[in-house]
Amino acid sequence: MSLELAKTPVAQTPPLLEVQHLSMRFGGLLAVDTVHFEVRPSQIFAIIGPNGAGKTTVFNCVGGFYRPTTGTVALNGQPLHGLASHHIAQRGLVRTFQNVRLFKTMTVVENLLISQHTQLETRLFPGLFKTPKYRRAEAEALDRAVFWLEKVGLLAVANREAGNLAYGQQRRLEIARCMITQPKVLMLDEPAAGLNPQETRDLDRLINELRAEHGVAVLLIEHDMSLVMGISDEILVMEYGRPIATGTPAEIRSNPKVIKAYLGEE
Amino acid sequence: MSDSAILEFIQQIINGLTLGSIYALIAIGYTMVYGIIGMINFAHGEIYMIGAYVGLLVITALGLFGVESIPLILLATLAISILVTSSYGWTVERLAYRPLRGSPRLVPLISAIGVSIFLQNYVQLGQGARDVSMQPVLSGGWRFGPEDGFQVYLSYMQVLIAVVTVAFMAGLTLFIGRSRMGRACRACSQDRAMANLLGIDTDRVIALTFIMGAALAAVAGVLVSMYYGLVNPFIGFLAGLKAFTAAVLGGIGSIPGAMLGGVVLGLAESFASAYLQTEYKDVVAFGLLILVLLVRPTGLMGRPDVEKV
Helix, strand or coil: CCHHHHCCHHHHCCCCEEEEEEEEEECCEEEEEEEEEEECCCCEEEEECCCCCCHHHHHHHHCCCCCCCEEEEEECCEECCCCCHHHHHHHCEEECCCCCCCCCCCEHHHHHHHCCHHHCCCCHHHHHHCCHHHHHHHHHHHHHHHHHHHHCCCHHHCCCEHHHCCHHHHHHHHHHHHHCCCCCEEEEECCCCCCCHHHHHHHHHHHHHHHHHHCCEEEEECCCHHHHHHHCCEEEEEECCEEEEEECHHHHHCCHHHHHHHHCCC | CCHHHHHHHHHHHHHHHHHHHHHHHHHHHHHHHHHHHCCCCCCHHHHHHHHHHHHHHHHHHHHHCCCCCHHHHHHHHHHHHHHHHHHHHHHHHHHHHHHHCCCCCHHHHHHHHHHHHHHHHHHHHHHCCCCEECCCCCCCEEEECCCCCCCEEEEHHHHHHHHHHHHHHHHHHHHHHHCHHHHHHHHHHHCHHHHHHCCCCHHHHHHHHHHHHHHHHHHHHHHHHHHHCEECCCHHHHHHHHHHHHHHHHCCCCHHHHHHHHHHHHHHHHHHHHHCCHHHHHHHHHHHHHHHHHHCCCCCCCCCCCCCC
16 A cells, blocks of 8 residues: 555645745844745635734745745745745735725725736737727626625625725725635735624635635634634644644644643643 | 906916916826825926927928928827837836835935936937027917907917817826726825735836826927927926926825816916016915915825825
8 A cells, every 4th residue: 555545635635835944034033933834725724823923924925025034935836935926916826914905095896907907908009999809808807806796795885985895895805806816825814803793704604605616725814713713724823933833723722832822821 | 357457367377277288297297106106206307308309309300301281290299209208218217216116215216316417418418508499380379359458369389288288188097097007007006015916017007107207298398399499408407396396286196186286386377477577486386385285285186195004
């Protein structure tokens, strides 16, 4: 019997996103210290940890916002480091931020058209003369926008300015704006921050739907434990920039190091 | 008010709108660049000067070839000047600003002043430091009013300036509001990093902004060289300063603001030279700027600064 067969089916799928030896130093502060993790296709992977543990720094390194001091990030086996942000997005990795960053004075539907920019033809000639191909592409973009607005329940407010939406609606619009680029990995930085319990439950359902229907892998930073424990397949716990535990929600819940990090010594 | 006073008032409005159109065209270049990269492109006045030179050279050359049709001269001159001037705009961005992206705000500003000095001297070397003049292409106009009293004079050139300006502004507004690249421009002006993360090549958008700003400055340059029939390598300085004032007046970063600011500034100058003394027009123009900044620091149409995190 070969060794391959001994592995579980989940472990057999090759990792979609692979982060190895990732460290990030800001002057004298080692914000992230040798973090490894892998996200497989359609997996929901969460990073948790107390404030200042370095979770967002990991996100910024993975998304190409920071250039990590050491370590590599690879998507589908292809290294991402050194790529410009828009190229990383085009490879299929998009993110949201802790604070909502919509284009506030543009309409809801325009926010969704913007993120399809790279899939659309932007050369001057077809745009100037509105060739049939240009019109068709624009109509398809609009169709996709409508599809996602329906999905996140914002169709009724499609022509409102994004900045005028309720907070929970803005959060959902951000997710739709990412999903419309058809990403392989969706990175959400504290998506439940500022949401009420009902909105958090809706978010939980939405993330599960995205995974089930669109096969997207989700990399998540979250403080809301009920959300994290409910939807994650795997959790990485960080403290002071170091990874202290990785495992399923059940394993994490009973891990003494994690309990210590969250509740202090007994 | 007597009839003559009313007619004089109308004359000042006509003159003010003409001047304001030119300011507005140049101001748009300042405001668009500021809106996207938050930098004042102090070389923009020189870009306008180059546009005026190219305009004058093309018109003179066409005259040598015996071209007399006004529409043909206008179209050819605009096309060539826009092409040449916007390639200057693009080159300046590529060589003097893009390498400094991400550096402190003061650094590209100093680079811009350097570019401005460079371009002034470059044109002096190539074209000489003296005034270059030409025969007016389009002369004549309409007179309204009593034979013996004050007559309002509306020259054909003033009408042409207004029509061309309105046409280009309408074109720009449509482009920004309706096209995909225009949408990308608006997104970049709100949150450039986020637009980049969503897959927009922001360097391309920035280059396009410089090209469009330079193209409109070229239009202004061509119109001015046709109007006055006179250019020199230093016209960019004051025109640039005035247009910058117009952009701040209207609310820097806002395109309709720059249009409004240009017109308001043109009118203010025109009234100042008519009702005070010609020497006071710059005092009034810059005084108006100070007043607006005191009362409404974001300019007439500017939005208060949104806190960026």
